[in-house]
Amino acid sequence: MPHKDVLILGAGAVGAMVANKLAREFRRKIAKGELTITVLDKNEIAHNQAGFTFVPFGYFADDDLTRHRRYYLSPRLKTYLGPDFQVVDVDLADRKVKVRGGKAFTYDYLVIATGASFDVKAVPGLEKDLNTFYTSLEDAKALGRKINAMKEGKIVVFVPKMPIACPGAPSKFTVMLDDYLRAYKERDKFDITLLWPLPNIGPPAYNSNITANLKERGVNDVREFKYDHVDPERKVVVGKNGDEYSYDLLITVPPHVGSLRGLSIADEEGWVPNDKKTLQYRGPAGNYDDVYVAGDAGSKEILKMGVTAHFQAFVVGENLARELEGIEQKVYYRGHMGCPYVGSAPTAASRGTASLAVWKYGVPLSPFQPSRLGWRLYRMYYYIYWDTTLKGLM
Numbered sequence: 001m002p003h004k005d006v007l008i009l010g011a012g013a014v015g016a017m018v019a020n021k022l023a024r025e026f027r028r029k030i031a032k033g034e035l036t037i038t039v040l041d042k043n044e045i046a047h048n049q050a051g052f053t054f055v056p057f058g059y060f061a062d063d064d065l066t067r068h069r070r071y072y073l074s075p076r077l078k079t080y081l082g083p084d085f086q087v088v089d090v091d092l093a094d095r096k097v098k099v100r101g102g103k104a105f106t107y108d109y110l111v112i113a114t115g116a117s118f119d120v121k122a123v124p125g126l127e128k129d130l131n132t133f134y135t136s137l138e139d140a141k142a143l144g145r146k147i148n149a150m151k152e153g154k155i156v157v158f159v160p161k162m163p164i165a166c167p168g169a170p171s172k173f174t175v176m177l178d179d180y181l182r183a184y185k186e187r188d189k190f191d192i193t194l195l196w197p198l199p200n201i202g203p204p205a206y207n208s209n210i211t212a213n214l215k216e217r218g219v220n221d222v223r224e225f226k227y228d229h230v231d232p233e234r235k236v237v238v239g240k241n242g243d244e245y246s247y248d249l250l251i252t253v254p255p256h257v258g259s260l261r262g263l264s265i266a267d268e269e270g271w272v273p274n275d276k277k278t279l280q281y282r283g284p285a286g287n288y289d290d291v292y293v294a295g296d297a298g299s300k301e302i303l304k305m306g307v308t309a310h311f312q313a314f315v316v317g318e319n320l321a322r323e324l325e326g327i328e329q330k331v332y333y334r335g336h337m338g339c340p341y342v343g344s345a346p347t348a349a350s351r352g353t354a355s356l357a358v359w360k361y362g363v364p365l366s367p368f369q370p371s372r373l374g375w376r377l378y379r380m381y382y383y384i385y386w387d388t389t390l391k392g393l394m
């Protein structure tokens with residue numbers, strides 16, 4: 001077999017799963033020098049960002065959510081990690097990827113798995129009062145300290161726009177915030193408001209559960225909120241219609257953009273367009289069947305969730321394996337996506353309940369109820385993630 005190069009941009013959830021699956025399945029070809037699988041990432045250290053939602057309430061510590069990428073990347077891979085390996089140019093016509101440190105990589109097959117990033121400036125005024133659990137472990141911990149220091153006041157959880165990673169996370173956070181205040185503070189001295197940009201939170205079955213849950217908790221649940229700006233001096237969020245929500249603590253999910261914003265292969269917001277079933281590149285640079293885009297980096301229209309990333313990684317990994325074996329028949333991404341639902345959090349005064357809600361193209365989510373077992377499995381999953389999911393074993 002002529003030598004083949006597979007190049008994977010990003011060693012987060014999707015990049016690691018695809019790389020590790022191929023490294024395992026093609027270990028003999030790699031050993032014989034017939035195949036090279038190369039992975040690049042601009043950070044040596046990985047965080048399981050899906051755990052950030054729990055950090056302000058102390059459910060996870062740093063070491064639960066942090067690993068060196070070499071911990072989970074197969075030694076059969078060629079791995080380049082750190083700021084020098086930040087991708088700065090992708091030329092699909094020339095099959096060439098350039099990184100910040102000056103090195104250039106070529107490929108026969110390319111996987112773009114660079115995830116999402118944030119654009120705090122998209123909301124005027126937000127930069128001066130940004131408290132969030134979305135952007136980093138440090139930010140999530142700092143937010144926890146601020147919540148813990150409060151004795152009373154108005155807390156606004158603000159989601160300016162879609163798409164965001166895991167659209168269920170802000171409402172899940174709000175449920176846990178309410179349980180935290182009930183258990184450890186005087187809840188009646190606090191107001192909680194959720195400002196949400198769409199009519200629904202998730203598909204109808206998800207929306208009906210969370211709507212009833214927030215109502216029962218006395219959360220002021222504002223839907224279809226159109227933001228104009230944040231006024232950090234007056235401590236108000238101002239809507240397009242002049243409506244104002246005052247706060248003592250503002251917790252924001254900053255607008256998301258694709259990590260490759262500004263590169264010619266991406267759209268204006270940095271998302272890298274892909275076919276919704278084959279996940280092959282279909283963007284401003286043309287159509288490329290040997291280029292796959294998976295996970296949060298992909299089209300704006302495909303929901304951005306770890307569950308989505310997981311299913312897409314298996315489709316891309318399997319199709320690359322078939323390409324390398326010369327098998328024409330492909331498998332398709334059938335739109336599996338999902339979001340864990342939290343009904344309540346375990347505190348001194350409440351028990352944790354959760355459920356994993358999963359749906360796919362054309363098959364709506366069925367009604368569901370969160371359970372105590374669901375919460376335990378959800379918590380457990382964060383440990384399984386490093387040793388099973390990222391290794392491409394499930």
Ligand SMILES: Cc1cc2nc3c(=O)[nH]c(=O)nc-3n(C[C@H](O)[C@H](O)[C@H](O)COP(=O)(O)OP(=O)(O)OC[C@H]3O[C@@H](n4cnc5c(N)ncnc54)[C@H](O)[C@@H]3O)c2cc1C
Pocket residue numbers: 009010011012013014015040041042043048049050051052053085086087088113114115116133134135165166169259260294295296297304305306307308309338339340
């Ligand atoms: C607060 C929060 C809570 C969440 N909760 C859940 C949940 O409960 N359930 C769920 O299913 N999902 C959840 N998610 C979403 C889930 O974490 C993401 O969908 C998933 O991580 C996407 O995987 P990915 O591989 O596409 O991106 P990532 O895992 O983000 O990986 C992208 C990688 O690309 C690298 N990279 C970026 N740009 C470059 C560049 N230019 N050059 C080189 N490397 C680059 C990054 O360093 C990173 O390692 C949550 C996300 C957040 C932020």
